[in-house]
Amino acid sequence: GAVVSQHPSRVICKSGTSVKIECRSLDFQATTMFWYRQFPKKSLMLMATSNEGSKATYEQGVEKDKFLINHASLTLSTLTVTSAHPEDSSFYICSATNSRKDTGELFFGEGSRLTVL
Amino acid sequence: QQQVKQSPQSLIVQKGGISIINCAYENTAFDYFPWYQQFPGKGPALLIAIRPDVSEKKEGRFTISFNKSAKQFSLHIMDSQPGDSATYFCAASIINTDKLIFGTGTRLQVFP
Numbered sequence: 001g002a003v004v005s006q007h008p009s010r011v012i013c014k015s016g017t018s019v020k021i022e023c024r025s026l027d028f029q030a031t032t033m034f035w036y037r038q039f040p041k042k043s044l045m046l047m048a049t050s051n052e053g054s055k056a057t058y059e060q061g062v063e064k065d066k067f068l069i070n071h072a073s074l075t076l077s078t079l080t081v082t083s084a085h086p087e088d089s090s091f092y093i094c095s096a097t098n099s100r101k102d103t104g105e106l107f108f109g110e111g112s113r114l115t116v117l
Numbered sequence: 118q119q120q121v122k123q124s125p126q127s128l129i130v131q132k133g134g135i136s137i138i139n140c141a142y143e144n145t146a147f148d149y150f151p152w153y154q155q156f157p158g159k160g161p162a163l164l165i166a167i168r169p170d171v172s173e174k175k176e177g178r179f180t181i182s183f184n185k186s187a188k189q190f191s192l193h194i195m196d197s198q199p200g201d202s203a204t205y206f207c208a209a210s211i212i213n214t215d216k217l218i219f220g221t222g223t224r225l226q227v228f229p
Contacts, residue, residue: 006160034215034216034217041222042221042222043206043219043220043221043222044161044206044217044219046216046217046218049216093160093161095160095217097215105166106151106163106215106217108163110159111159111160
């Protein structure tokens with residue numbers, strides 16, 4: 001079946017540094033990918049919609065300069081948390097849908113746990 | 118309008134019992150209703166999904182019941198097993214947008 005891969009699965013960084021998280025669709029093309037954030041024991045909150053070849057669309061309240069999204073190809077989207085602070089510590093999850101199928105099914109990555117010290 | 122309300126927040130079921138999780142929505146434009154299962158430290162995995170043109174869909178031990186007029190849908194897990202212990206999220210989207218709105222989640226614990 002379709003697989004979405006995220007890397008790294010865990011990252012620890014110092015406050016003030018930037019961290020990049022990759023999301024790849026391994027066996028299908030994805031013109032659109034989504035980035036979610038999940039706090040412990042909470043639901044997934046959509047942060048932004050990543051569109052291949054164009055600017056990402058951010059949800060209300062999400063700082064686009066803080067969370068940089070790049071969707072350079074049909075199989076790769078990246079999320080960069082810039083100047084990270086402890087409050088950015090969270091579980092970040094991407095998802096993608098197969099552009100060629102009109103099923104609406106979203107495939108999720110395994111998530112990336114960011115800890116900012 | 119964009120919210121999906123989910124209940125209960127947590128659920129404890131004995132092995133072999135039926136687990137029932139409920140969700141309700143307001144936006145009548147939603148036309149795709151999936152359920153996701155999430156284990157700790159992992160991403161959500163699609164369990165089963167339904168479109169509003171049917172009232173029920175069954176896949177193995179998992180059944181979605183959908184009530185369009187009440188704007189409610191529920192997940193039933195028959196013969197619940199300890200391996201089903203996880204957090205379950207309902208979600209809704211307008212299919213052409215692929216933009217999922219998640220419920221608040223239900224933590225299911227199945228005891229042997």
